[in-house]
Amino acid sequence: MQLRGAEILIKVLKQEGIHTIFGYPGGVLLDIYDELHKGQIRHILVRHEQGAVHAADGFARASGQVGVALVTSGPGASNTVTGIANAYMDSIPIVVLTGQVPTHLIGTDAFQEVDIVGITRPCTKHNFLIKRVDELAKTIHEAFYIARSGRPGPVLIDLPKDVMAAVTEYEPQTPRKVEEAKPRPASKKAFYVMDLIAESTKPMILSGGGVILGGAAEELRKMAWLTKMPVSSTLMGLGAFPGSDPLWLGMPGMHGTYYANMAISHCDLLIAIGMRFDDRVTGKIDHFAPNAKIVHVDVDPSSINKNVMVDVPIVSDCKSALQSFNALLGQQKFSVDDEQRREWFDQIAAWRKENPLSYCQSDTEIKPQFVIETLYKLTKGKAIITTEVGQNQMWAAQFYNYDEPNTFLSSGGLGTMGYGFPAALGAKIAFPDKLVVDIAGDGSIQMNIQEMATAIQDNIPVKIVLLNNGYLGMVRQWQQLFYGKRYSHTDMTYQPDFLKLAEAYGWLGLRATRPDEVEAVLKQGLEAPGPALMDFRICREECVYPMVRPGGPIHEMALGREMAN
Amino acid sequence: MEKKEYTLALLVSNKPDVLARVAGILGGRGYNIETLCVDATLDPAYSKIILTTIQDKTTITKIEKQLIKLIDVHKVTDLTKVESVTRELMLVRMKLSDTNKGYLALIIDTFNGRVVTMNGDNCVIEITGDRSLIEKAAASLKPLGIDDMARTGIISLERQN
Secondary structure, eight states, rough: EEEEHHHHHHHHHTTTTTTEEEEEOGGHHHHEEEEEEEESSSSOOSSSHHHHEEEEEEHHHHHHSSSEEEOOSSSHHHHTHHHHHHHHHOOOEHHHEEEEGGGGGGGTTTTOOOOHHHHGGGGSEEEEEOOOOHHHHHHHHHHHHHHHHHSEEEEEEEEEEHHHOOOOOOOOOOOOOOOOOOOOOOOOOHHHHHHHHOOOOEEEEEEEEEHHHHHHHHHHHHHHHHHHEEEEEEEGGGSSSSTSSSTTTEEOOOSOOOOHHHHHOOOOOEEESSOOOOOOBSSSGGGGSSSEEEEEEESSSGGTTSSOOOOOOESSSSSHHHHHHHHHHHHHHHOHHHHHHHHHHHHHHHHHHHSSSSOOOOSSBHHHHHHHHHHHHHHHHHSSSOOSHHHHHHHHHHHSOSSSTTTEEEOOOOOOOOOOHHHHHHHHHHOTOOOOEEEHHHHHHHTTTTGGGHHHHHHHHHHHHHHHBBOOOHHHHHHHSSSSSOOOTTTTOOOOOHHHHHHHTOEEEEEEGGGGGHHHHHHHHHSSSOEEEEEEBBTTTTOOOOETTTSTTOOOOOOOOOHHH | OEEEEEEEEEEEEEOOOHHHHHHHHTTTTTOOOEEEEEEOOOOOOTEEEEEEEEHHHHHHHHHHHHHHHHHEEEEETTTTOEEEEEEEEEEEEOOTTTTHHHHHHHHHHHTOOOEEEEEETTEEEEEEEOOOHHHHHHHHHHTTEEEEEEOOEEEEEOOOO
């Protein structure tokens, strides 16, 4: 049948299972928006293109499906760059559709023209400029396949206006399916890993975002429980292993738990799955897991031996690898009793007792950790939590236990302030019946605060828990600890009255200034039917502890007692 | 770690933007491409890129892994690892004078070069060979007054499959 480019675009999106997109109109998109007017696909009208990409990203992280953003040419396209780079660093499958000036004007510095394919080349998994309408359907299908296959990532498609208006013969194609992970015959390496596990007296698992992206949380749990190996997960991996399980060590690295870092520093076998040895995790690389044989499973060969040289590299998606480990453990009737792990467990318990994750409660000032603990208690750990970046993010990672994958959405690699709130909108679109809470700081929230209007217009009742200290807290913390308390340009005392701002946008605004108000404010905000912003005026100079100094080895941690006393 | 010149052959899609993607992998990480040669293969849907870069062993492995991740890069071969034939072509424009003519003829003869064109007191010389031969030829010609020159950079082919 003869169809226009814009019609084909919508048809192909529907075929790819897309029912909602996040977008912002513009001149070159008029053909597409005219098509969207028919209402076949839900369109969420954001207030800034960065918000559209983060929302698509949040949708993808929560649902495991590809998220889609649609923006116009020129500034619309260039405004997506941070969102795309963010998804690229965290391997999130999104497809970004950018409008482009008509093909005959490309390269002429036309109005609202920008070379977005050139700009996003290093921060997309792949990108396309479509110059002919007969390439359209095939290319969009390919883009979705690239975004969701292998190590997922963002794909951008640049759509010139004339291509959207042009007519061509369209025949529906079946979307290419990503091959399901399935157990493969056990490799030599898998047998070797079995030997290593059997020989080890101090083994542990370190899992990352790949386990969540690969849908392998169940297999990870099975392996940990079968082998009684304690588990630590990177920021990106939180939720893959239950945060309330006795084998759970907490997050490792710069603001990880003392016992996770000590376990890594003393283990004799480290099975790293779907993680990439980021510098925030490893600290000084020469001192990372110095006594351990390291097994590294990753779907991306370029992640292996990139930062840490490993003993057993396994290029595989996490699910297949874990399935084959678990099958072998079953075949070999592998068993280990608590007694065999006694010494190792005792050691970990001693570290845990020595320096538990803790903070000094106050009667007069609200401690941010207390807000998050109370949030955890009230939500029974069932909420989807998104975070901004900085102290709020670290406290959210430390003091809320994540029991399920895809429930902690945070900008891990790029560290994008302003990510959490639009991501929360995306997650709420994916799961309208779940409670979605953005844990924010007063710096970060102001970076994409315009999306408060989106939440009202499109009825997306998310919650914002604002840990408000009037500082760019994490940078201030470094100034406090390493730059002689010279708080150069991190004081943001001048800020809007967030209660009035909430009201102005049609939100419920609540505020707590004393610890005894925290629970009531949280309750009221969470139970309110619509979106709510809860402004917690927290202790201004609270720091995130424990902390590994930048570039230091992870077993040397500042515990913050000196600050607490 | 010791650095040396590596020659990589890349089988890529013959499409706009592919060269920029390849160059971006190296340039974006601060690595220089020393030489670069590109043309279509027998199948015009594909091109072969041959590039050289000076790296240590660990870095070249990382670069190879990043290159093969590109959707349009189908194969990466490290030609320094296999037995291969290597050639480079150099064109040199020289000013002729009574004093340099004789010596120039000797150099052309020594390096198996030939005069491609002659125009008044100008001539263009072509010399083909491996990299060290080209370097030597260039060094020999330099004192005679090189007007300008162009080099293709290295192409290289495995001796057998």
